[in-house]
Amino acid sequence: MLEIENLHVEVGGREVLHGISLTVPDGQTHVLLGPNGSGKTTLLRTIMGFASSKVTSGKIIFNGVDVTNKPVHERAKLGMGIMFQRPPTISGLKLGKFITATNNIDEARIPIIVEKLHMTKFLDRDVNAGFSGGEIKRSEILQLTVQNPSFVMLDEPESGVDVENMALLGNAAASLLEKEIHMKNRTKSGLIITHTGYILDYLEADVGYVLIDGYLQCSGNPREILKSVKTSGYKDCISCRK
Numbered sequence: 306m307l308e309i310e311n312l313h314v315e316v317g318g319r320e321v322l323h324g325i326s327l328t329v330p331d332g333q334t335h336v337l338l339g340p341n342g343s344g345k346t347t348l349l350r351t352i353m354g355f356a357s358s359k360v361t362s363g364k365i366i367f368n369g370v371d372v373t374n375k376p377v378h379e380r381a382k383l384g385m386g387i388m389f390q391r392p393p394t395i396s397g398l399k400l401g402k403f404i405t406a407t408n409n410i411d412e413a414r415i416p417i418i419v420e421k422l423h424m425t426k427f428l429d430r431d432v433n434a435g436f437s438g439g440e441i442k443r444s445e446i447l448q449l450t451v452q453n454p455s456f457v458m459l460d461e462p463e464s465g466v467d468v469e470n471m472a473l474l475g476n477a478a479a480s481l482l483e484k485e486i487h488m489k490n491r492t493k494s495g496l497i498i499t500h501t502g503y504i505l506d507y508l509e510a511d512v513g514y515v516l517i518d519g520y521l522q523c524s525g526n527p528r529e530i531l532k533s534v535k536t537s538g539y540k541d542c543i544s545c546r547k
């Protein structure tokens with residue numbers, strides 16, 4: 306579904322990503338780990354097409370289409386979706402109106418999803434206005450679910466989320482990524498940034514990567530990588546790159 310070939314990216318005139326190459330096949334979910342400031346969010350924003358990330362070389366291929374220079378809205382129409390780590394507040398736009406405008410699923414499902422995520426009372430409020438950390442993440446996963454993208458990007462879904470909200474969020478993400486059905490029958494793939502790995506308690510990931518200082522350092526079994534990071538931190542990864 307997604308192929309990234311030798312991607313170099315600048316932000317504010319400084320190269321942040323150096324020769325990133327990875328492939329996410331149909332039906333798979335991959336996770337991205339790395340220290341703060343290593344370029345993980347920049348990679349997701351680049352895949353989505355945000356103007357702040359300038360691709361200086363390399364390609365992004367989505368379902369066989371070169372989207373390297375396509376704007377955000379065209380990538381969204383093709384089937385890309387993103388959950389922000391720190392989404393903006395959108396004053397004057399009610400959450401209910403927003404999900405109606407961006408809906409790409411059977412309308413009869415919307416009230417069920419809203420209720421399951423405990424978001425009914427937020428539909429008449431401005432998007433993210435005065436929401437807690439967990440409420441913002443539930444709002445984000447609600448928006449993604451009704452948008453129904455084929456490629457799902459989650460930027461630190463565990464950040465600022467308590468145990469109760471983590472369960473709601475994790476189960477919703479697993480459903481969005483069609484984890485209840487066999488991989489060969491899935492129409493969704495995903496790329497998830499995680500620091501804690503808590504999201505892996507709710508959905509199985511197929512491949513993990515470590516990003517260090519803008520370089521894709523290694524890939525492998527995500528749980529083994531996470532275990533190594535929890536035991537030794539990223540120092541072994543950093544020394545390996547050197």
